[in-house]
Amino acid sequence: MAGMPTPHVSPGLYEVFLAVARAGSFTAAARVLGYTQSAVSRQIQALEDETGAALFERLPRGVRLSEAGRVLLPHAEAVRDRLARARAELAALRTLDGGLLRLGAFSSAGAALVPRAQAVFRARHPGVVVTRVEGPSVKHLGLVAAGEEDLAVVSPAADRPAPEGVTLHHLLDEPMLVALDRGHPYAGRRDVRLAELADEEWIVGNERLEDTLFRAAPAAGPRPRTGLMAQDWIAKLGAVAAGLGVTLVPALAASSVRPDVALVTIHPDDVPYRGIFAATPPAPTVAATAFLGLLRETAQELTPATGR
Amino acid sequence: MAGMPTPHVSPGLYEVFLAVARAGSFTAAARVLGYTQSAVSRQIQALEDETGAALFERLPRGVRLSEAGRVLLPHAEAVRDRLARARAELAALRTLDGGLLRLGAFSSAGAALVPRAQAVFRARHPGVVVTRVEGPSVKHLGLVAAGEEDLAVVSPAADRPAPEGVTLHHLLDEPMLVALDRGHPYAGRRDVRLAELADEEWIVGNERLEDTLFRAAPAAGPRPRTGLMAQDWIAKLGAVAAGLGVTLVPALAASSVRPDVALVTIHPDDVPYRGIFAATPPAPTVAATAFLGLLRETAQELTPATGR
DNA sequence: TGCTAGACATTCGCTTGTCGCATGAGAGCG
DNA sequence: CGCTCTCATGCGACAAGCGAATGTCTAGCA
Incomplete structure (x- = not known):
C-alpha cells in the first residue's frame, strides 16, 4: 500500500527525534545530545524527507510535534527501548548474567x-x-x-x-568396575583380572560399554555367554544383587549404585582407562x-x- | 551493568544482519541487498564491534548465527517490524487511510x-x-x-x-431567526423587525447569542424583560411552544427545532448575519x-x- | 598432492553523508 | 525599535560507506 522504498532509516535519527520531542526545541535537544543546532536541524529534516511528512510544527519559540510526529513517537520509543534491551542482553551474555x-x-x-x-x-x-x-x-x-x-x-x-x-x-x-553381588568371593578384592571372571554369567545391555571392554582385551578376555540381557541400569544391577551374574559399571556411575552390590576395579592391564x-x-x-x-x-x- | 555507550546503532545495519541471518552467507545476503560482499562483511563487523560480540560463526561454507547472534535476532526483527509499522502508519496518514x-x-x-x-x-x-x-x-x-x-x-x-x-x-x-408559537400573529411573516417584537416576553439563556443580537442593534432594539430564563434548548423552545414568549434561534439550528414552533427571519437591517x-x-x-x-x-x- | 571453486577478510580510492562554524530569516518582547 | 530567541542554510573539513580488486582459507576432486 505505502510504496515508499525508504532504503535505510538510521536509528541515530530516532535518538535525535526523541530528544527533540522531549526537549520541545532543536537547540535544547542539541545541548542534550552534544550536537550543534544545525546538526539537529538537518537530522530532523532528513527524517522528514524519509517519512515524507513534517514531524514538527515550527513555532517562534521552539517546535511542537505535528500529527505525523505524534504517530511516529511511540514507534521511535519502542525502537529505542528494543535496541536498549538488545544491548543489555548482549552485555549480560558477556558477563554471564544471562544467556x-x-x-x-x-x-x-x-x-x-x-x-x-x-x-x-x-x-x-x-x-x-x-x-x-x-x-x-x-x-x-x-x-x-x-x-x-x-x-x-x-x-x-x-x-x-x-x-x-x-x-x-x-x-x-575412568576405570571400569565389575559389579558383583555381596556374597561373591571376589567382593572384597582390590582388583580383578578378566580371566578370573571368564566363567561368570555376564549381564549385558544394549550399550556399547561391553563392546569397548571386550574389544580392548580381545583374546584374553572372556566370551560372555550373554544369557541375560537387560536394557537399563536398574534391571542390570537388580540382577547382580540377586546373584544372577556380574556386569560392568563405569566408575563415574559408581556413586549411584545400590549399596547391596559390590564394585571391584578391573586390573588396568586388562582394560584401558x-x-x-x-x-x-x-x-x-x-x-x-x-x-x-x-x-x-x-x-x-x-x-x-x-x-x- | 552494561556500560557500553554505543553512541548510535544504525538500522541499516540491522537490515544487513537480518539478511545475512536468513541467507546464511555474506555473499548471498549481498546479492539480495544489492550490495557487494565486502560491504556486507564490513557492516557485520561494524555491528560486531558495536555489540562487542561475534554475531556469526564463520564456516568454510557460509556463516552461522552465534549465541550472541541468536540473542540479537528477535530484537532486530522487532525493530525492523516496528519501523515498517511506523512507515505504514505515516503513509496511511498521507492517504487518509488512517490517523x-x-x-x-x-x-x-x-x-x-x-x-x-x-x-x-x-x-x-x-x-x-x-x-x-x-x-x-x-x-x-x-x-x-x-x-x-x-x-x-x-x-x-x-x-x-x-x-x-x-x-x-x-x-x-447565518441569519437569526425568532421562534414564535404557532398562534402568534407574526407566525406567517417572511421577516420581522426587532422593533415589532419590543413588547414580547423574551426568553433568554446563558448563551452569548442574545448579547450578540442586542449589541448589534443597540438603541433601536428592545430591552427584553427577561422574565423567563432557561438554560437549554429544550426548555426554551418548550416555553415558546406554550406561548410564554419568544426566543432567538440561529439558522443552523433551525432543522432541529420542534415542529410546533414557528421560525421567522429577523430583518437583515436589524442584525448582521x-x-x-x-x-x-x-x-x-x-x-x-x-x-x-x-x-x-x-x-x-x-x-x-x-x-x- | 596439487588444482579449482567458493566463501570471508582486507586494501585502495572515491563518493556520499555528517558535523561544526558562521550567517541569514522570522517572530516575540521590553 | 532594537534585542534576543528560535530554526534554516551555505561552506569547508572530516569520516563513513561503497565498489573493485586482491588475499586467505577450506573443501572437494582428479
Missing part, C-alpha cells in the same frame, strides 16, 4: 560429574538458563559440530577419529568456557573417589 | 453542519478516527492555536481580533483539509435552507 548454555552428556556422566558442575554453575550464574540432553557420545559430537550444543561430555570411541569442528578437552580417565572429554566448538561460548572450568574441578575431585 | 482528526464545534454547528460533513467523511475515509468536542467558540480557537484541535467550526465575535496561529476559513453567514468559520492551524492536517472541503460543500447545501 543459554546447552549441555549434552552421555548417561553415566549424568550421574555425578555433570550435575555437580551444574549445581556450582547455577549458584554462580543464576541468570544463565542451562539445558541438558542425555544421549550417546556420537550423537552429542554431531550436535556440537552442528552448533546445536555448546558443550557435551563425551567418551569418544578411541578408534574413531575426532570429528570436525569439535575441540576435545580431556577431563579424566576410558577417556572422558568435554567437546566444544573451536570457539566456545563464554558460558561453555566457564562450565568447562567447573567440569575440570569436579573431575579432579572425583578422580580419587572413582575406586570407591 | 486522527480532532474536531471542535460550537453547539448549534453540531445540529446539522458538522454531523453531515462528518458522515460523508466517515464514509469516504473509514480509517481516520474522528473525535468531536462541543464548546464555545473562544475555547475552540484557543485549542486550535495550541495545536490540540485540528479543525474547529466557530462563530467568532466580530469585535474580537482573530487569535494568533489560527487561520479562519469562511463557511457561511453571523459569520461561521472553520478554524485551522496555518498548516492544516491532510485530514483537516479534506474535512474543510466537505464543510464547504455542506455549507453550500445548507445555505438556501437556512430560511426554512
Whole structure:
C-alpha cells in the first residue's frame, strides 16, 4: 500500500527525534545530545524527507510535534527501548548474567560429574538458563559440530577419529568396575583380572560399554555367554544383587549404585582407562568456557573417589 | 551493568544482519541487498564491534548465527517490524487511510453542519478516527492555536481580533431567526423587525447569542424583560411552544427545532448575519483539509435552507 | 598432492553523508 | 525599535560507506 522504498532509516535519527520531542526545541535537544543546532536541524529534516511528512510544527519559540510526529513517537520509543534491551542482553551474555548454555552428556556422566558442575554453575550464574540432553557420545559430537550444543561430555570411541569442528578437552580417565553381588568371593578384592571372571554369567545391555571392554582385551578376555540381557541400569544391577551374574559399571556411575552390590576395579592391564572429554566448538561460548572450568574441578575431585 | 555507550546503532545495519541471518552467507545476503560482499562483511563487523560480540560463526561454507547472534535476532526483527509499522502508519496518514482528526464545534454547528460533513467523511475515509468536542467558540480557537484541535467550526465575535496561529476559513453567514408559537400573529411573516417584537416576553439563556443580537442593534432594539430564563434548548423552545414568549434561534439550528414552533427571519437591517468559520492551524492536517472541503460543500447545501 | 571453486577478510580510492562554524530569516518582547 | 530567541542554510573539513580488486582459507576432486 505505502510504496515508499525508504532504503535505510538510521536509528541515530530516532535518538535525535526523541530528544527533540522531549526537549520541545532543536537547540535544547542539541545541548542534550552534544550536537550543534544545525546538526539537529538537518537530522530532523532528513527524517522528514524519509517519512515524507513534517514531524514538527515550527513555532517562534521552539517546535511542537505535528500529527505525523505524534504517530511516529511511540514507534521511535519502542525502537529505542528494543535496541536498549538488545544491548543489555548482549552485555549480560558477556558477563554471564544471562544467556543459554546447552549441555549434552552421555548417561553415566549424568550421574555425578555433570550435575555437580551444574549445581556450582547455577549458584554462580543464576541468570544463565542451562539445558541438558542425555544421549550417546556420537550423537552429542554431531550436535556440537552442528552448533546445536555448546558443550557435551563425551567418551569418544578411541578408534574413531575426532570429528570436525569439535575441540576435545580431556577431563579424566575412568576405570571400569565389575559389579558383583555381596556374597561373591571376589567382593572384597582390590582388583580383578578378566580371566578370573571368564566363567561368570555376564549381564549385558544394549550399550556399547561391553563392546569397548571386550574389544580392548580381545583374546584374553572372556566370551560372555550373554544369557541375560537387560536394557537399563536398574534391571542390570537388580540382577547382580540377586546373584544372577556380574556386569560392568563405569566408575563415574559408581556413586549411584545400590549399596547391596559390590564394585571391584578391573586390573588396568586388562582394560584401558576410558577417556572422558568435554567437546566444544573451536570457539566456545563464554558460558561453555566457564562450565568447562567447573567440569575440570569436579573431575579432579572425583578422580580419587572413582575406586570407591 | 552494561556500560557500553554505543553512541548510535544504525538500522541499516540491522537490515544487513537480518539478511545475512536468513541467507546464511555474506555473499548471498549481498546479492539480495544489492550490495557487494565486502560491504556486507564490513557492516557485520561494524555491528560486531558495536555489540562487542561475534554475531556469526564463520564456516568454510557460509556463516552461522552465534549465541550472541541468536540473542540479537528477535530484537532486530522487532525493530525492523516496528519501523515498517511506523512507515505504514505515516503513509496511511498521507492517504487518509488512517490517523486522527480532532474536531471542535460550537453547539448549534453540531445540529446539522458538522454531523453531515462528518458522515460523508466517515464514509469516504473509514480509517481516520474522528473525535468531536462541543464548546464555545473562544475555547475552540484557543485549542486550535495550541495545536490540540485540528479543525474547529466557530462563530467568532466580530469585535474580537482573530487569535494568533489560527487561520479562519469562511463557511457561511447565518441569519437569526425568532421562534414564535404557532398562534402568534407574526407566525406567517417572511421577516420581522426587532422593533415589532419590543413588547414580547423574551426568553433568554446563558448563551452569548442574545448579547450578540442586542449589541448589534443597540438603541433601536428592545430591552427584553427577561422574565423567563432557561438554560437549554429544550426548555426554551418548550416555553415558546406554550406561548410564554419568544426566543432567538440561529439558522443552523433551525432543522432541529420542534415542529410546533414557528421560525421567522429577523430583518437583515436589524442584525448582521453571523459569520461561521472553520478554524485551522496555518498548516492544516491532510485530514483537516479534506474535512474543510466537505464543510464547504455542506455549507453550500445548507445555505438556501437556512430560511426554512 | 596439487588444482579449482567458493566463501570471508582486507586494501585502495572515491563518493556520499555528517558535523561544526558562521550567517541569514522570522517572530516575540521590553 | 532594537534585542534576543528560535530554526534554516551555505561552506569547508572530516569520516563513513561503497565498489573493485586482491588475499586467505577450506573443501572437494582428479
